[in-house]
Amino acid sequence: MDRSVAEGAPVVTAWSAVSPFGIGRDAFTTGVRAGASTARALGGEHGVTPVDEACLVPGFDVRAVLGRNGTRNVDRVSGLALAAARELLPQDTKGTEGTQGSADDAESRDRDDTAVVLATSGTVQEMRDFTRSSLLETRPFYVNPGAVPSGVPNCAAGLVAIWHRLRGPNATITTGRTAGLHALAYARRLLTAGRARQVVVGASEEYSAMRAWLEFHHHAPAPPGVLGEGSALFLLERWTRHSPPPLVAVLGVESQVCLDGDVEEALRRCLLEGLRRHGISPDEVWAASTSHAAGDLGRQERAAVTSLFGEQPLTRVPDLTPIGETGSATGAFQVAAVLSRREPAGEGAGRIAVVTSVDSGGTLGCGLFRLLPSR
Numbered sequence: 001m002d003r004s005v006a007e008g009a010p011v012v013t014a015w016s017a018v019s020p021f022g023i024g025r026d027a028f029t030t031g032v033r034a035g036a037s038t039a040r041a042l043g044g045e046h047g048v049t050p051v052d053e054a055c056l057v058p059g060f061d062v063r064a065v066l067g068r069n070g071t072r073n074v075d076r077v078s079g080l081a082l083a084a085a086r087e088l089l090p091q092d093t094k095g096t097e098g099t100q101g102s103a104d105d106a107e108s109r110d111r112d113d114t115a116v117v118l119a120t121s122g123t124v125q126e127m128r129d130f131t132r133s134s135l136l137e138t139r140p141f142y143v144n145p146g147a148v149p150s151g152v153p154n155c156a157a158g159l160v161a162i163w164h165r166l167r168g169p170n171a172t173i174t175t176g177r178t179a180g181l182h183a184l185a186y187a188r189r190l191l192t193a194g195r196a197r198q199v200v201v202g203a204s205e206e207y208s209a210m211r212a213w214l215e216f217h218h219h220a221p222a223p224p225g226v227l228g229e230g231s232a233l234f235l236l237e238r239w240t241r242h243s244p245p246p247l248v249a250v251l252g253v254e255s256q257v258c259l260d261g262d263v264e265e266a267l268r269r270c271l272l273e274g275l276r277r278h279g280i281s282p283d284e285v286w287a288a289s290t291s292h293a294a295g296d297l298g299r300q301e302r303a304a305v306t307s308l309f310g311e312q313p314l315t316r317v318p319d320l321t322p323i324g325e326t327g328s329a330t331g332a333f334q335v336a337a338v339l340s341r342r343e344p345a346g347e348g349a350g351r352i353a354v355v356t357s358v359d360s361g362g363t364l365g366c367g368l369f370r371l372l373p374s375r
Contacts, residue, residue, distance in 0.1 A: 005372060010188045011239045011246035016087035017336050018080050019230035020055040020323045023065070024087055028232075029340040032318040039226045039324065047209045050216035054207050055228035055324030075123045075150035076229075078159045081204035084231035085160045088200065115168035115196035116161045117187040118204060119179030121328045122153035125208035156204050168196040173328075176359035177291055178255065179203060180232075180331025181367050185253035187236050202233035203332035215325070218360075225294050228324025232332035247339060248353070248369045251278050255365040263297060263358055267304035271354065271366050278368055286351030287341065287371075288313035289334040292321055293358050301358045309354070316348065317341060331357040335367065342371050349373035 005011060016024065020038035021031025031038070038055040046054075062079035063071050066086075074082070134140045149155045154172035161170050169190055173183045180203040187201035207229040215227060239246055254274040258266035275282060288309050290301050305314065318337045320326075326333055334355045341347055348371045358364040 005239050005246055005249055007240060008238045010191050010236055010250045011243070011372070012234045012236055012248050012250065012339070013244040013246055014088055014235040015233065015247070015336060015339055016084045017230065017232045017333070018057055018060070018084045018087070019232070019333065020057055020228055022058060023060075023083060025336070028336060031322070032320070032337055032340050035319060035322055037322045038228070049209050049212045051212060051226060053226055054212070055226060055322070056207055057230055073144075073150065074159065075126045075155065075206075076208070077120055077123045077204050077206035078150065078156040080206060080229065080231040081118060081120070081156040081160055081202075081233070082163055084202065084204070084233045085164060085200065088233045088235060089164050111165060111198075112167045113197035114166040115170065115187065115190050115199040116157045116166055117169075117171045117173065117183045117190070117199055117201040118157035118160065119173040119175075119183040119202070119328045119332065120153055120156055120204045121174055121176070121179075121211075122155070123150055123206055123208065124214060125206070125210040126150040128210045160200065164200075166200060168199075175328075175363050176361050177293065177327060177330045178357040178359045178363045178365045179328040180333070180335070181253050181355065181357050181365040182255060182363075183332070184234075184236070184250060184335070184367060185255065185365075188250055188253065191236065191238050198235060198237035200233055201236050202231065203329035204231035205229055205327040205329040211327075219294065222295060226324045228326045230323065230326060230329055230333065232329060232336045234332075234335065245374070246372050247342060248371055251280075251352075251368040251370055253365060253367045255363065258362050258364055262300075263364060264300040264304045264307075267301060267356060267358065267364050267366070268307065270364060271304065271308055271356070274366050274368050280352055280368065282308045284352050285309045285313055285354050286348050287316040287338060287353040289317040289320075289337055289353070289355045290314065291330050291334060291357040292319070293360070294325070297358055297360055301356060301364075305354070305356055313354070317353070331355065331365070331367070335369070338369060338371070
């Protein structure tokens, strides 16, 4: 099979991560290769939670990381996405501590043809706190109006676009653990339809006491896993001879809905359809990553993958359990883990990698990628 990149093919040219391993893709790559757990005991500032530990981004405070100017009402999930975007697009930041920059360089910073597609479940803590204050105050409208934007899931994607002057299409994907792959599919369609020249695509998820309680009750009576948080972003663009060196080609993303509980068979069909569509045989798959869903859901996901590719490809992508259950950011972190195997030695160059994600709500998906050689 031809391992070159076709003109106009969707490729990832840059990526960043803010994770329980630290801020930046170097911290993520080092941490995910080491494989040490990031779970830590929770402090009193998190209140009463059903599980007394979590995988948090170390020392992350929105105003300390992003600056105090313009960040008073930035919620945590948006702050994580903004920190990842700053790592991804350092030359396009607003300036020190949220300032707008000079008028002379404004035109060069504007990116009318750059879109943002972000997978997230939003900030349930902000939604709960806002509703609670409305109920407890002497009047229901005695609330903090600055908190209103944080109560909608598309706040983070909007702030990333505003801070970096990205004026292309802006979308938020909220499909649970499969949202990261669905965001990639949406971003890929924007490129192929000519709606954008490049897309900042990825996911962001926060840890909060309210999210912990929702997960606890959703999975009851089974004990919940340790929750994690973070953001992973990618710069997706159509490759040309003038593009930066590509890291991976995004061959395609397939998705299905499983209504009968047979996730294994549904995911097998999804994988086979993706392979068929792109002319790839199962024995060409060099690396694979599953989303490590809890319980029988995860067992079925792994069974579907190993039935087609065997066990060996799964050993070539680092396990993400050390960063906990990252919800909507799961798929994005899986792609980042695949990229961590490529760098710095270009391991697996030219080979095929598969990423799968499943959600207890019945959605599932798979992404097919070609790792590209260093240039």
